Amino acid sequence: MKTLGTLGEREAIRIIDRIVKSDAEVGIGDDCAAIDMGDRFLLVTTDMMAPKTHIPKGMGPYDIGWSIVAVNLSDIAAMGGRPLAVVTAIGMTRGHPIEYLEQIVDGMNDCARHFDTSIVGGDTKEHEILTLCGTAIGEVARDRILLRKGARPGDLVAISGELGKAGAGYYSLKRKLSLEEAETALKRPRPRLKEAASLADAGFVTSCMDISDGLSSSIFELSRSSGLTYEIDYSRISKAKEVELAFHDLERQKSLVLNFGDDYELLFTVKREAETDLANLASEIGCPLTVIGKVTSGEQNILIDSGKREKLENLGYEHFRSRQS
Amino acid sequence: MKTLGTLGEREAIRIIDRIVKSDAEVGIGDDCAAIDMGDRFLLVTTDMMAPKTHIPKGMGPYDIGWSIVAVNLSDIAAMGGRPLAVVTAIGMTRGHPIEYLEQIVDGMNDCARHFDTSIVGGDTKEHEILTLCGTAIGEVARDRILLRKGARPGDLVAISGELGKAGAGYYSLKRKLSLEEAETALKRPRPRLKEAASLADAGFVTSCMDISDGLSSSIFELSRSSGLTYEIDYSRISKAKEVELAFHDLERQKSLVLNFGDDYELLFTVKREAETDLANLASEIGCPLTVIGKVTSGEQNILIDSGKREKLENLGYEHFRSRQS
Numbered sequence: 130m131k132t133l134g135t136l137g138e139r140e141a142i143r144i145i146d147r148i149v150k151s152d153a154e155v156g157i158g159d160d161c162a163a164i165d166m167g168d169r170f171l172l173v174t175t176d177m178m179a180p181k182t183h184i185p186k187g188m189g190p191y192d193i194g195w196s197i198v199a200v201n202l203s204d205i206a207a208m209g210g211r212p213l214a215v216v217t218a219i220g221m222t223r224g225h226p227i228e229y230l231e232q233i234v235d236g237m238n239d240c241a242r243h244f245d246t247s248i249v250g251g252d253t254k255e256h257e258i259l260t261l262c263g264t265a266i267g268e269v270a271r272d273r274i275l276l277r278k279g280a281r282p283g284d285l286v287a288i289s290g291e292l293g294k295a296g297a298g299y300y301s302l303k304r305k306l307s308l309e310e311a312e313t314a315l316k317r318p319r320p321r322l323k324e325a326a327s328l329a330d331a332g333f334v335t336s337c338m339d340i341s342d343g344l345s346s347s348i349f350e351l352s353r354s355s356g357l358t359y360e361i362d363y364s365r366i367s368k369a370k371e372v373e374l375a376f377h378d379l380e381r382q383k384s385l386v387l388n389f390g391d392d393y394e395l396l397f398t399v400k401r402e403a404e405t406d407l408a409n410l411a412s413e414i415g416c417p418l419t420v421i422g423k424v425t426s427g428e429q430n431i432l433i434d435s436g437k438r439e440k441l442e443n444l445g446y447e448h449f450r451s452r453q454s
Numbered sequence: 455m456k457t458l459g460t461l462g463e464r465e466a467i468r469i470i471d472r473i474v475k476s477d478a479e480v481g482i483g484d485d486c487a488a489i490d491m492g493d494r495f496l497l498v499t500t501d502m503m504a505p506k507t508h509i510p511k512g513m514g515p516y517d518i519g520w521s522i523v524a525v526n527l528s529d530i531a532a533m534g535g536r537p538l539a540v541v542t543a544i545g546m547t548r549g550h551p552i553e554y555l556e557q558i559v560d561g562m563n564d565c566a567r568h569f570d571t572s573i574v575g576g577d578t579k580e581h582e583i584l585t586l587c588g589t590a591i592g593e594v595a596r597d598r599i600l601l602r603k604g605a606r607p608g609d610l611v612a613i614s615g616e617l618g619k620a621g622a623g624y625y626s627l628k629r630k631l632s633l634e635e636a637e638t639a640l641k642r643p644r645p646r647l648k649e650a651a652s653l654a655d656a657g658f659v660t661s662c663m664d665i666s667d668g669l670s671s672s673i674f675e676l677s678r679s680s681g682l683t684y685e686i687d688y689s690r691i692s693k694a695k696e697v698e699l700a701f702h703d704l705e706r707q708k709s710l711v712l713n714f715g716d717d718y719e720l721l722f723t724v725k726r727e728a729e730t731d732l733a734n735l736a737s738e739i740g741c742p743l744t745v746i747g748k749v750t751s752g753e754q755n756i757l758i759d760s761g762k763r764e765k766l767e768n769l770g771y772e773h774f775r776s777r778q779s
């Protein structure tokens with residue numbers, strides 16, 4: 130009997146995509162669904178989280194509340210959108226203290242307010258296991274929307290910020306390394322809403338997604354959406370300083386940077402002639418926007434490391450399967 | 455230590471309402487949040503369901519999928535809205551067979567399509583317990599929106615359809631009574647979208663909500679929203695024919711009709727002079743719209759039964775507490 134454990138999350142999503150008849154202009158398979166509203170799109174995304182399975186130990190209720198809002202806002206960012214509202218559903222046991230609920234809601238509210246939106250409603254249900262579900266609604270002008278598809282061979286591949294920080298925070302919590310900034314990055318993800326809006330306005334971005342499940346996995350998702358391949362230079366990736374504090378071993382560092390996820394940075398492609406414009410935009414908005422490779426029409430996704438070309442492995446986090454790193 | 459079990463769901467929602475700073479024109483406490491979009495409101499509602507706790511035995515995966523979409527669409531109906539899109543998050547174990555997921559998604563898709571909308575996206579996550587979360591987005595013209603508040607003393611209280619059908623279906627499943635129509639009503643709730651839109655257009659409706667947790671509980675919710683009291687005549691309530699097939703005992707019948715819930719009918723108030731208009735609308739749209747009482751400014755909500763006036767008890771279903779009937 131085929132179960133979800135044998136298929137994995139991405140295959141499950143493809144099954145759903147085959148069954149569901151969506152009216153949306155952009156449906157299942159991108160960061161948000163996009164619904165035609167004339168000169169703009171309404172963006173909708175939803176994310177479920179069961180802290181016991183999905184959340185590292187060391188995260189408190191406030192962090193959990195913050196995160197469920199942040200990960201949904203990150204999907205709005207990935208489309209170049211502006212958030213309009215968030216709703217959240219909370220499933221808790223009868224035994225949960227009221228203070229626990231209050232702290233979750235505090236975290237949700239603070240995250241939403243920080244990113245210029247608000248929690249407008251929700252649902253509270255009794256559940257055997259703490260479960261949160263958030264849904265973010267946003268909007269984007271029709272001619273500004275950023276999709277996972279759209280890249281052309283020769284386009285440059287770029288990321289915002291640095292990778293590996295949240296992963297280093299995870300190991301810091303686990304092994305009590307006191308890498309405080311990294312731990313905060315893990316506990317309080319910061320969706321790149323303003324940066325993504327600037328990228329959408331710039332006009333030279335050809336595709337975009339957020340890196341929730343790790344760079345390698347995100348590259349494979351972009352590849353699936355565009356039908357193209359991607360060549361990434363490991364040395365060009367901006368790595369958080371905490372990566373080498375978390376691991377001395379270079380292979381483990383590499384795995385953290387490529388496969389861990391939870392950084393919620395943007396992975397995007399730009400027209401090949403836009404490298405200077407991208408650098409200018411980066412200084413203008415005060416956020417690193419780094420070219421890490423290019424779009425190709427090859428056989429497979431490639432990682433260049435110390436001059437060696439190797440096949441990029443898809444080792445990002447996938448639900449129904451085990452964490453790799 | 456105060457826990458959710460001692461407070462109950464409605465008190466939990468009030469705690470959330472105190473913490474959250476919402477930008478929405480209509481926020482927490484109505485069936486949907488309503489976001490200002492100029493001449494119309496965007497409506498958003500979300501609902502979580504853990505079939506093991508919330509769903510009666512006898513409901514299959516298709517029914518579960520149908521229900522999570524239907525209950526959210528019912529909230530859109532309660533505001534007089536038209537659905538634009540639905541997103542759903544599914545938490546399942548690794549051991550769930552693929553066919554189980556497929557049937558859930560089939561049910562979701564069929565319900566959405568049946569009510570002229572579609573599933574535009576979602577999330578699939580590994581979870582220890584099957585958990586579904588749906589979010590519906592809708593819209594309504596600014597001058598057509600139906601809220602829980604708005605009733606005036608002297609307004610008439612009315613319901614759509616019949617009550618007690620889903621409850622009879624629940625006991626039919628439990629005791630193998632083969633009340634098929636009632637079982638279907640429980641398994642495949644039908645949101646009153648078209649009927650609510652007609653009521654919103656009619657202009658004489660002063661407040662509205664859907665009866666998800668039972669009539670008594672819904673009356674108390676309306677009462678809290680309007681600051682008024684409600685007087686209901688038990689003899690005037692249209693009861694499903696299956697109610698007396700499920701129970702001979704009159705008190706148990708009464709409890710089913712007043713407290714069970716899951717019928718997803720509309721509970722609304724109309725201007726006192728609109729009784730004839732309401733009857734005309736009912737024949738026009740082919741749905742019973744029955745006056746069952748009136749809005750008062752008394753001390754408490756009243757139930758009139760066989761000529762006797764008694765205090766209406768709030769015995770509807772509330773999460774974190776036990777089902778009463």
